[in-house]
Amino acid sequence: MMAIYYKWFALAVLFGLMSACSESGTLPDGGIDHVSGLDGQGHAGDARFRLLSTQASGISFVNSISESADLNYFQWMYMYNGGGVAVGDLNGDHLPDVYFSGNQVPNQLYLNLGNLKFREVSAIAGVAGSKWSTGVTMADVNGDGRLDIYVTRGGPFLENVWDRTNLLFLNNGVNADGVPTFTESAQQWQCNDAAFGTHASFFDYDLDGDLDLYVVNHPYQFGAKIDYRLARHFNPQDFESDRFFRNEGDHFTDITAECGIARFAFGLSGSVGDFNGDGYPDIYVANDFSEPDFMFINQRDGTFKDLIQEMVPHISNFGMGSDVADFNDDGLPDILVLDMMAENNRRKKTNMSGMDLDIFAKNVANGFHYQFMQNTLLMNQGNNGGRFLFSDVAQLAGISATDWSWAPLIADFDNDGRQDIFISNGYRRDTRDNDFVNRLKEVGEVEVMKNYQQSLAWMPEVKLANYMFRNLGDASGVPTFKNESGNWGLSQLTWSNGAAYADLDLDGDLDLLVNNLDERAFLYENRSQELEGKHWLRVELLGKGLNRHGVGAKVRIKLENGAQMWRQVMLSRGFQSSVEPILHFGLGEVRKVERLEIVWPDGKFQWLENVGVDQVLQVKYAPNGAGVKDDSNRLFVPVKRGLPTVAVKEGPCRCRRSCPGA
DSSP, X not given: OHHHHHXXXXXXXXXXXXXXXXXXXXXXXXXXXXXXXXXXXXXXXXXXXXXXXXHHXXXXXXXXXXXXXXXXXXXXXXXXXXXXXXXXXXXXXXXXXXXXXXXXXXXXXXXXXXXXXXEXXXXXXXXXXXXXXXXXXXXXXXXXXXXXXEEEEOSSOOSOGGGSOOEEEEEEEEOTTSOEEEEEOTTTTTOOOOSEEEEEEEEOSSOSSSOEEEEEEEOSOTTOOHHHHHHHSSSOOTTSSOEEEEEOSSSEEEOTTTTTOOOXXXXXXXXXXOTTSSSSOEEEEEESTTXXXXXXXXXXXXXXXXXXXXXXXXXXXXXOOEEEEXXXXXXXXXXXXXXXXXXXXXXXXXXXXXXXXXXXXXXXXXXXXOEESSOEEEEEEEEETTEEEEEEOHHHHTOSXXXXXXXXXXXXXXXXSSOEEEEEEOOSSOTTBHHHHHXXXXXXXXXXXXXXXHHHHTSOOOOEEOEEEEEEEESSSSEEEEEOTTTTTOXXXXXXEEEEEEOTTSSSXXXXXXXXXXXXXXXXXXXXXXXXXXXXXXXEEEOSTTOTTXXXXXXXXXXXXXXXXXXXXXXXXXXXXXXXXOEEEEEETOOEEEEEEEEOTTSOEEEEEEEESSSEEEEESOOSBOOOOOGGGOSSOOOOOOOOOOOXXXXXXXXXXXXXXX
16 A cells, blocks of 8 residues: 555656756757767777776676566656665785676676676675665675675665665675675674665764764655655654664664764765864765755764754755765865756756746745755865864866766876866656656646656656866866866766776776666776876775774875875765775875875874885884874864955846845
8 A cells, every 4th residue: 555655656746846946958969968079989099998898897787777567767766876886805815896786686796806807706605685776885894804795775665674674795705716705694783774775884983993884865755845854854754864873893773863863864875074173973965855965073972963054055956976085185075965957058958947946945944955956066174263164166166067967986087196076977867858847747647657658758868978077286276177088088978876996907096887777887997007107006004903994094195295195094985886995096296105194093193104106005003103182283284275266246136036035
């Protein structure tokens, strides 16, 4: 009965959303992606990235979606959100292995054989999973030194919760053939969350030496009206909130309510970083629809407090994937959150022509945040009179509009010393196409349910290119970026979702893995070292106790040219994906690192001097100092960064309705 109710509820919500606002669209004639000027054929020769075939790599995973009368977009609005990808060394051979999650297909694990050759071992390893897998994270959950695999699950399984409980595959070590085997242990470890999962992050929130677990979830009430969301915001029902689990050493305890994160949530990603510089990890959760994002600041007493409105001026409207990194090298973690604003004017007009001002004003009047349909690049301004504040610089940086985007990954992909941005892009059908919306209104809900195939056919199917923004540097307080997707060999048109980076062939540059919908997953070989031979350094931390990979540790390097770079070990990144626990520094022409400084999660300091480049440096926990309390002697000191002055002349309001705040 619940399933029948949900089908009609979802369809009614869909019609309600169509009359509101959103983003997406159709390509102009000829099949050319005029958004980026790419022809979809890719580039060979001197391109920085080379797309490897299945024959070359051995990776054949395809996240195929099949719609039917019982399961289609009109009944499950997250039908096209796709799967993720996780990377890490699972068998101890120092080669990063790859795990893809599938929705209606089994998950697949590929062992790295070297030289970008992979072997599929899912059945032998015992990690194929079943039902609707979404996000995947590799982390050493039990502290035995081996990476485990945690899989979140969702999908339209409303009546039998066991069809969507999350999975924890504990690594048993390798068999006689060198293949790692796993035991599914989520129920034993009491982290088999049965909500509608999106992704998960492991980190030590209470600094007791083990990895705790934050699970990003969403309810099944897609697009619920604001009155419903307000009533449930601080009083969510079962399966409507994210979950937080404290690691007790041999199991987890659900402390969602007592730690203060129980909210009506529509999370699509959760990114972790120390946003206020107090040494404790905080959480940024990007929420879909009009649900405001969360900025959960660690109160250092086992609880969190949502300070999104105090720390961030405005947020994205439909929060998608997110990532945390220091993109301007000032020692402070910045935050990138994606949305669905098209870059091309035609796509803007054919799909959701603008935001609904009445909905915007009602959200604000009822205590929700200011939300705008665009990507937000939140630059950390540091400690300003006792408050840490962020400024949105996405438009100044040139990355505010990237269409229906999913996974942002901030990393140095050309080893020039500046962190670039990869963004996966595309949606299986243009569900917000205005012609399609108007047609559905004409035929009505009953006809849509009766002839779902015809209704699906009315939606345009448009593949888009992913984005690769090269960091051009900081000329006026904010780095600017240039889309190099075509020049760098990433121009293939597709529907991409989860993505991760790793040095798969151990040559010193970051390769890319992308999970696509209805198409083979992409493995891009990065050829930067072959083409340019810039210098690099990779740092692998060997932590103590149950945090063997030093998750949460901060590393700063000081170069011979006076430059400084900062990284933090965090595994879950982008959208439904995770990266290997190794920090990557591109160094350009620099040949020596004068000093490398580590702040371990327990606050202890460690440093090395005159570090060589072009190596993977393993650093074992052996602190040189116990830490200091005097702020003036901190290893990481907040730096105030001024934004460029911009003169804005306000023109007359041309809104048909009264503007919010007018």
